[in-house]
Amino acid sequence: MTFQDQSLGQLARRIPGATRIFHDYALDFCCGGKQTLRDAALEKGLDATAIDSIEARLLALHDDAAPAGQDWNTATPAALIDHILTRFHARHREELPELIRLARRVEQVHGDRPDCPLGLADHLTEMLGELETHMQKEEQVLFPMLTRGMHAAAGRPITVMRMEHDDHGVALQRLATLTNDITLPRAACNTWRALYLGLRALREGLMEHIHLENNVLFESAIVSAVDAAAPATGCGCAGHA
Template sequence: MSHAEQSLGLLARTIPGATRVFHAHHLDFCCGGKQTLQTAADKAGLNATQIAAQLDALQDGADELVDWTEADTPDLVAHILARYHARHREQLPELIRLARRVEHVHGDRPECPLGLADHLETMQQELESHMQKEETVLFPMYLRGMGHPSLPPVQMMRMEHDHHGEELAKLEALTNGITLPRGACNTWRALYLGLQTLREDLMAHIHLENNVLFERG
């Protein structure tokens, strides 16, 4: 079944980042989540095929099977920048928006993750600061062949990675292990799908830096 024939709600629940696409096109995947993408696009005067192609691109962004331990440093750095730094900058604003919506609409439910949006904003600020330091200081050192595991900037980035891990643990505590409650709406489902993807991406990101890039020198 093509994406155009699937419901907005199903697409939002199963494709990380789909809610960002729907939001950009002003498509209601929550209350109007039972509509197919084709029907919703037709009503809004939009091209369902083009929107479906954007969803395809999200899925095609999955990692290729590459052994990054054997990759040249410039290729590894380029991969980290494109696959993780750019992805986090896309993920977090949308997750914050979804979390604010869930807290606003469902704040009276005991299982609502109150404080999640604020926590995600903190994570966004900390990650942005961290990534900028890597992009302006650390990665250029490795690209010039001057990187080494014992360098103070490397040790600092490892410490910040440990802190990111602690922030992920807080995120899981706020969301009961990113476990959906019964009767969760499409927005809530999309939020938790996105959180699971963020967790997986951030862990893979830290692994590539700590255990592959930072060990070079």
Template sequence: MNLQEQTVGQLARDIPGATALFHKLKLDFCCGGNKPLAEAAAKRGLDIAELVGALEGLNPDPMDHQQTGQLDNPELIEHILTRYHDVHRQQLPELIRLAQRVERVHGGHPACPAGLGAHLEHMQQELEDHMAKEEQILFPMIARGMAGMATAPVMVMRQDHDDHGDALDTVLALTGELTLPDGACNTWRALYAGLETIRQDLMEHIHLENNVLFHRIDGRLGGMRND
């Protein structure tokens, strides 16, 4: 199968450095990872030949790939907990504080991301509930080798991931694709920089679960949605 026919999620999983390229081009490799590369590129208006050439030219540090996709299940779970679950719990409270401050101070500015603070609070609650279910139910099942019993919870978690992807889309919509207005204050700049960081982190987080850990359970790539 050539690269154009492989799904974005499969390429993100199998080609070291592909996730950074997909981030740059805003190709969804986590929730939308079940689309063939050619279809995903067409949806974004990207030249498929140039995209394939960029993928074929990647030469990243192979150790980074080994430290994620090639870990066994307990090691991968520990990596996810430390690198993503713990980090998200640090990121969101500060982003909520920054968003609320920007809305208070700059509420009259046409580019003010009105409603962002409330959206991030909802996102925090949804993500916390999701991570708790993984930590208390699903991950222990997988670590103990109970793949058959884990199939149904994995499906639920994949659906949650689609919701997280929608939440990220809403962040981009509220912020004009994280576009800062001229003369933006330092708080506004820190907010949008932090949002870009959590966007990348959450996409990488979902990718590792959907396309690596969960793929080992149900053989699927990407999320549940087909849009």
């Protein structure tokens, strides 16, 4: 069964980021979530080319994952940085605005329910601002230094980035508190389901992002800086082999 034959609601629940695509084409995945992608698109007057384009974007989201078995510990700094930029920086910038939109919708429609995550949209907005500032520092300062092999000079920026990573961890804890650890309440609508699916993907991605930087990229740079600063062994006398 192709994505075109699956319901909008099913796709929104299964593929993080799918709701952003549906929003681009004004496809109702919430109340109209039982319609298949093809039927909903045709009802909106979209042609076959547009439907194929939607499906291609969904497939890209579905398949966009790190290669199985990839060992980033053996990758070059440049390769790891490129992976971080495409897999995490770009993804955070895409997913958070959509999660904010979904959160505001849930709060507007279900704000009278005791299990509604009131304040979530504002919290996600703050997270986006903090992440954007953090990522710009990495892209404009730290990553170019590491790519050029300036490991010793990168020590201070690495310390700052690690401190900010701790702040991101606190933000994830706050997110868990607001959403009962991202646990869906009973009878949640498709918008709510899509929101929490996206939140789980955000949490998983941000944790992996921080792990690769703290424990792989930054550690490698620190080791390289220490090795470069270590004095050469041996007395250096010409008469010794």
